[in-house]
Amino acid sequence: MRHNLEILGYVKKEETVHLLKQHIMKGSFVIEINHPFGGYYSWMEGPEGQLDASKPRSILLITKKIYSLEEILRNSKIINKIIDFELSARPAEILYGNKTLPAIRIKGLPSLSDLAIVQSSFSDEGYLFAKAPKNFDNETIRIKLTKFFSLDQTSPGIYRDLRQPEMSYLAVSKQTNWELFRRITSHVKNNVSDQIFDVVQACFYKDRSIWDMLRIYKPGASEEFLLELKNSFNKQLAFFS
Numbered sequence: 001m002r003h004n005l006e007i008l009g010y011v012k013k014e015e016t017v018h019l020l021k022q023h024i025m026k027g028s029f030v031i032e033i034n035h036p037f038g039g040y041y042s043w044m045e046g047p048e049g050q051l052d053a054s055k056p057r058s059i060l061l062i063t064k065k066i067y068s069l070e071e072i073l074r075n076s077k078i079i080n081k082i083i084d085f086e087l088s089a090r091p092a093e094i095l096y097g098n099k100t101l102p103a104i105r106i107k108g109l110p111s112l113s114d115l116a117i118v119q120s121s122f123s124d125e126g127y128l129f130a131k132a133p134k135n136f137d138n139e140t141i142r143i144k145l146t147k148f149f150s151l152d153q154t155s156p157g158i159y160r161d162l163r164q165p166e167m168s169y170l171a172v173s174k175q176t177n178w179e180l181f182r183r184i185t186s187h188v189k190n191n192v193s194d195q196i197f198d199v200v201q202a203c204f205y206k207d208r209s210i211w212d213m214l215r216i217y218k219p220g221a222s223e224e225f226l227l228e229l230k231n232s233f234n235k236q237l238a239f240f241s
Helices: 069-080 112-124 178-189 223-239
Strands: 003-019 030-033 059-062 088-096 099-107 139-155 158-161 167-171 198-206 209-217
Touching: 003 209, 059 088, 059 112, 069 088, 069 112, 099 139, 139 223, 158 223, 167 223, 178 223, 209 223
Parallel strands: none
Antiparallel strands: 003 030, 003 139, 003 198, 030 059, 059 099, 088 099, 088 139, 139 158, 158 167, 167 209, 198 209
């Protein structure tokens, strides 16, 4: 039996980002993710290896303080009433150097020129933005993003994303530190039938508990391949437990 679910959780990932200097509040710390889903697109060639660059992807507004999920949802609802596109805003945190910084992840901008009104609107609601650090250019950072998931459970421990069908989620026994996760991912990619996929760690708040997950980005992934990945990752996690 298949089960549709709407639940809360988060994803944790490493991304290469760059500092935005136009269409923002002067001096504020705003970054854009350069090449999302690198574990998938880095293997592809030609047009298939490129995401549509005509629209902004994920933007992170770094803030001076932590704003709760409720605050961001309430204020983005207000902002959506005064703009002519559908903005998605969620709380996030980034690890840059040895600092953990609060942020707001925004998506849905038709163009970067629309960023100015969004940031200004958050400012009008009382949000305070951090100043951009010196010498920040193309950097690799770690991101933890709180988000809602709309899912279809297709098999035990396997979930398909109903909003983004190229994404799937696999139940695993535990999370690991970044270094071990890289080692396990490398081993799995070298020992499964298809290396072309992107994977990050995730977590669901479900059934009054915490469920550790992996998010898989692979358009058209078969149920058999997802089961192969789930078993392979869990085997490696058990080996290192």
